[in-house]
Amino acid sequence: MSEQKLNEVKITQIRKYFKKNDLFLELILSNYELFNIYIRIDYLKKLDCYRLSWFDLDIININNIDRYLSIEYISKLNIEDIKSICKDIEITNNQEEIDNSNLVSLYINTSIKNNNKLNISFNQFIPVKLGLLSDIFIIIFANMPKKLESFLYELHASLRGEVSKYKMGNKINFNINKDNLENIFTKDIIDIGNVIILKNQVKYLEYIYGRYYALVEDNKKEVVIIDDDNNIIQMKCSCNKSICPHMYAVIKSIRNNQYHKFCKVSLKKNNESLINKILDLNYFLCVGYNENNLEIINNVGEIMETSIVGFNKEVSWVVVEDDEKNTLTKLLMKFEK
């Protein structure tokens, strides 16, 4: 079964599980930066309150839905806000064409300006002409775990004029293992790329959920991400060029089988059950550290410095995967009280 079909089955099961509830809102992020998240808000008549429930579709087992359920009670004021925003939203028929990548579907059981229920799908970014939706997403994500906040920024990229930051490069028909590299790269780029290879500057290279991630360190650290979907590739490099020597060096390293796994860290959560800790796949790739910070790759494929110690003066990170020397584990131990 394809991943998409499987997720549809899971969503059907979740809806069944909630069928006695009064659905107010349903938000589905499908294949969104490779995540699949299902969120809903229900009105609970008996308790006279609203409850937000969400699932990471990639990890749930449909036979044990309740085990994977995360819930948050949500104030009626929030619900009133959502309803009043919807009253001003007008949806016309000339919607843009959508596809299955980074798909966002939102349904709200309340009337919008032209009297229909709000039921809309779009790809990756909130459409500029539906900017009013922004506040609804802010309310929803304010009731979600902080680790999902990066999706909120991404959803808003069109409204903040930051779309290019999130876009992967153009789709190129290319077999990453076989096709002639000269079809993509000019001679100048190939020459520089070969120097990168010669100097062993591709420090990390790993294939994670359908995507190659690599760190190239020449003058500075650059992150290369390559999606490979049945001989159609899309590339992105933090140096911001559409085609660059870093990409060339990474493809060469893939062909030479020169993989080197990233260290991985995740945010520490104290009051989480063991099952959630084990199932938590939301780690960050870590590419280094300096004095008090870890260097991690954020969801836009850029290197970001993040403080090792949180505001409560405790270490905020746990090591999910370390190098052979346990460098990160040892580093974090130094900061433990």
Ligand SMILES: [Zn+2]
């Ligand atoms: Zn580059």
